[in-house]
Amino acid sequence: MKIKISIWILLGLQLSILDLNAQALTREEVRDTMQVISRFSIHNDNYFVTGVPTNKSINSSTADAKYQISFKQIISRNTLPWDTYAFLTYSQKSFWDIYKDSYPFDEINFNPTIGVEKAFYDSEDRINGWGSLVFEHESNGRDSIYSRSWNRLSAQYSRLLGLKTMLHVRGWIPFGYKSGNPDLIDYVGLGEITLSHDIIPDKLIFEVKVRKGLSNDAKGMIRSRLHYSPFKYPSNQYFMIEWFAGHAENLIDYEQYRSMIRVGYVIKSNEFGILKRNRKNL
Template sequence: MKQISFNQSFIKLFGLIITLFVTISGNSQAYTQQELNDSIAKQPYFSIHKDNYFITGVPTNKTIGRNTADAKYQISFKQILTRSELPWNTYLFLTYTQKAFWNIYEESFPFSDINFNPSIAVGKAFYDKDDKLKGIGTLAFEHESNGRDSIFSRSWNRLSLEYTTNIAKNTIGRFKVWVPFAYKKGNSDLLEYTGLGQINLSHIVKPDKLFFDFRFRKGLNLDFKGSVRTRIYFNPFDNNISNQYLMLEWFVGQAEGLLNYQQSQSMVRIGYVIRTNEFKWLRGK
């Protein structure tokens, strides 16, 4: 099978992004500060953080077989520590995300890599001059590792800053940068593949029915190391009270997992997802 380069794949995906994100407009039904505070007060302390999913698929850049097809799943949750008013109207919370790569088509079904990502973070909402919600910022201390030792150990720590806001009609942008530290043992060149930040765009094609998501990372050097991840969420059910979707994901690039972060991947997977609703307030009332 002919290999698909990271550069070629990115150009194709970027064209799709431009097609989807063409209508710029604000959100006329944005939450006020009091409305947001009232809504947050009614939320459970324990909730979903990132998407929770189980997907399986095949590579597009190598021969398809029992040793190259796999499954990937993710479990992610968030625990609010306090809703009481902290300095600068912030709130404190914990998150935990676990992502696993599972070779379910091989004999004995071995796990090839499991990544653990706990964090403690401070969140703050920002408002415009009319007291309408403009965006949500998060400052977090994150640790990520694969829990292994010896030459297979991979880990890094980072202080990350993320800002989430509406950038177009039905489109939410998440812009994240990080300052890494204590990461060079076992993966000294990791930043050449993960870079110092990422851009994530999520577009509502049809409310509660069809979503499109795009994430881009660029490594530090002037080459094509990095990654592009695209997702399409489709709800085939008439009622979606549980936020359940089918998800089609295409990942192209490096550092999808920590163990073999230098290895180039092009994987197409499909499966079941419980989609996060963490930034629902930015969609307006």
Template sequence: MKKLLFSSLLLWFSLVAFDASGQGITRSTVDSLIGNAPAFSIHKDNFFISGIPINEEITRSTADAKYQISFKQLMTRNTLPWDTYLFLTYTQKAFWNIYENSSPFQEINFNPSIGFGKPVYNKKKKLVGLASLMLEHESNGRDSIFSRSWNSVNLEYSLMLNPKLKLTAEAWVPFSYKSGNPDLLDYVGLAEANLEYDIIPKRFMAELMLRKGLEWNWKGAYRVRIFYRPFKMSNQYFMLEWFNGYSESLVNYTEHVNMIRVGYVIKTNELDILKQ
């Protein structure tokens, strides 16, 4: 049943991907938008969700809450060579055993980065994508046998495949990770793809994340998210999330997780420039 649902999702996203994409906006418009954009903004989605496992018994210990806080600070505008700009980001993701006695945190992951962003244009000087090159660190701030951390150089590219479908692909070159988690790449791999489809633009959306580990097996992960915005003048949504796979958190990256959660999200508009 799970494989059938997963295959159906892949087929659906593949079919809608072949529609023609929009023409994009001009270089001068992009320069103006970047020049007038807030220096401080949301980077990844900020959310608080809670849910239950669907592959084991539901108890106070297996149900949990997950939340994420993420922001971005522009250090420069599009004034650096090759139309690039410098930015800092910080993302913090927490797994909270909120239903247990004393409500302990299972883990908190800290993920700062510094990087360069660049709009990408076609021969007609129309925007076709956004690229970024980042130096990232991620760790869980723990010691002893529970310590997990890794560093990577990440290359990310986002584009519209058609007026409703956005693809973000990210690849990384990891380093300084083998002391605490030498087999990490067997679970997180070297790349990730995210597809977001506007079922009803700015009201009802679906998102699919895919990640594959390095070995020739099924270790990896996929995540499905459904967003619904109840209020017109807002970037606040309700979100249903299904995560199935490995490395959702660092401390338990070798353990298979199959969780469904629901909650509240403040969505980022970082890539909305591609939809104009």
């Protein structure tokens, strides 16, 4: 009896593995998907959050609001050389002193990009990763001693680690930054890693991003987020709790250490949904 039970368990595991593999899109299905998805979509998450510092006194000067607008436009649906697709994005992140008189903006960071992206496939010609090569500019749009800007050539690779966890590894070659902020790389480094885990798919998501500066000390940052959707049916709208600790959350005072906890509303991106397998069995 024990032998029969073990055989059935092994067969069940094998069938489950085959079923999971079958859920990943084939090369042809990826190409078909790229033909029908919207050209215009969300790139990074769009959000509005507000919060207070955890490492200093709380008042109208230290509490703030932060919001981001980010979108993506696919330039070419047809594959380019090396099976790539061209796209552009624009992101704008704003820090708003809403608790001060006259509600001034402390800083606005602008981040336009243009690049190419492509799918990667396993030995069975099913998608198992997504990569991009992008030229980026980021600046705060100011002049004189308040000007902050840098350019970078960025490469990113994303893939699933299991059914519920997504890994993003991103690196960059920076240039054009030494005139206004020559030590910026000591704080932002040459790359970052983001890990996102669906605790409850489409309902509760935990995300953490880590970046280490090039200096030998603890310059860098860690940002963790917890997203919760109260809606009965799957939605891209969530409530979010965010904790940021480190440097270079914005450009104007990238040298200053910040520890901020914020809460608010987010419209999440599904840019890498093409990697996610069918969740009906989760």
